[in-house]
Amino acid sequence: MLDIERVRADFPALSRTVHGHPLVFLDSAASSQKPLPVLETMERVYRECYANVHRGIYAFSEEATLAYENARDRVASFINAPVREEIVFTRNTTEAINLVAYTWGRTNIRSGDRILLTEMEHHSNLVPWQLLAQEKGAQLVYLPITDDGLLRMDLLDSLLDERVKLVAVTMMSNVLGTVNPVKEIVCRAHAAGAVVLVDAAQSVPHMPVDVQDLDCDFLAFSGHKMCGPTGIGVLYGKEALLEAMPPFLGGGDMIRKVEWESATWNRLPWKFEAGTPAFVEGIGLGAAVDYLTGIGMEAIAAHERELTAYAMERLSAVPGLTIIGPPASQRGGVVAFTFRGIHPHDVAHMLDMEGIAVRAGHHCAQPLHRRLGLTATVRASFYLYNTAEEVNALTQALERIGALTTSQL
């Protein structure tokens, strides 16, 4: 069980008021709030041992390097990566996926090849593959979803023919909340000879994720959605694949030896980390990993499951509200909905006036919304610091908005 009051006390932003109301923050799927240990760690680096990492022959630089590389170790153990060389720091999930598309993709995808995606992908796991497919003359194929937002696993094997070289799939949909059977997808894709990339932006922050258990080839996630700072993300890749890939960005740190006409590359993971890295952010991410580990990912996942089930029960009783996606038992802490034909931007704006922060729009998944026959939805998402009282506040505010619009429209 989570001691929710103690957790909330760690997040200074949660004690704010907005438009005269206590903040009810229900947008952690977009980006989470930050706990004190992360804020304090980053401030301490800037105040006490700030110097550029790697190759500095003085104490400050050594301290910063040590802290940064320690953070990599903690991230590796957080997702159970076998070796630290498999953890590449990127800017975010999007950059991690682009890294794979531009390096592994350009080397391995040829004309006539297929890349298998799903209908529920975020633009970040869709557009990089469109760019690659256009460049190479490859084809994108989509595993369909059911009307209630589950993958059509019955169609997977028939789509996994010998032309499919890559399967790129989200572990948890940022709109539907659906938690996908990634381990099974990896197993079947490998049997068909395809490499698998997992978009774990919504899963790593919210549930235990074990890359060895999943056996995925690549896995991408962002620091800012898991209590860490912006500007730092992670690409996990199997060592043999990363070794064989050409570099992504060229510059300092990623090289071993540079001649006038050519260069050789640094060892993993630095081969993929050109230029001064976001090392304070990396250290901040290490602190976030420590914070989440201290609370326990199982406990966080259980708290969110309970809260999501409660939210779906309360929200589905609001007249005119339609929840998108599968039952609570098959989803994480994301609940997207439409409400009485009122445009989601209006709903979100009216909720904001009561201090309730939700997201409205297509949530970077336009094709998915078109598949569902929608332009936009309102999305409430939960994290370790959200409470049943906040779900009540959301429900009651929606009931008030419903009453107001009925009387005035």
Next chain:
Amino acid sequence: MSTLYSPTILDHYAHPRNWGRLPSPDIVADSDDPSCGDQVHLEIALGPDGKVAQVAFEGEGCMISMASASLFTEHLQGKRVEDLEALTEEEVLGWLDAPIPPNRRACALSPLVALRAGLTAYRRTAGG
């Protein structure tokens, strides 16, 4: 509830003025914002004196964009093409008579985006 959702805005959203299409419009324009789905279709017919004689719109979107488009059609009546071209964002926001926060300006200005596209096309075809 927010002053943004003023009685004027709720009224124009619930009862859009000049809704529909014109038999022979001189200026036809669309705006389409895929980020939120706001769509405004605007039609303007000019009288013999070159001034706006009739305006109509259809659309789909949030309360702010639809109310703004409705108010917009009322304010265009009688204006010359040059007046339409000189129309500023601040004037359009002023017609709404509500504090439009920065993250909703695009909604309120969607009819102006449509008008400007329509005027560009009109000048090109009419050689104006």
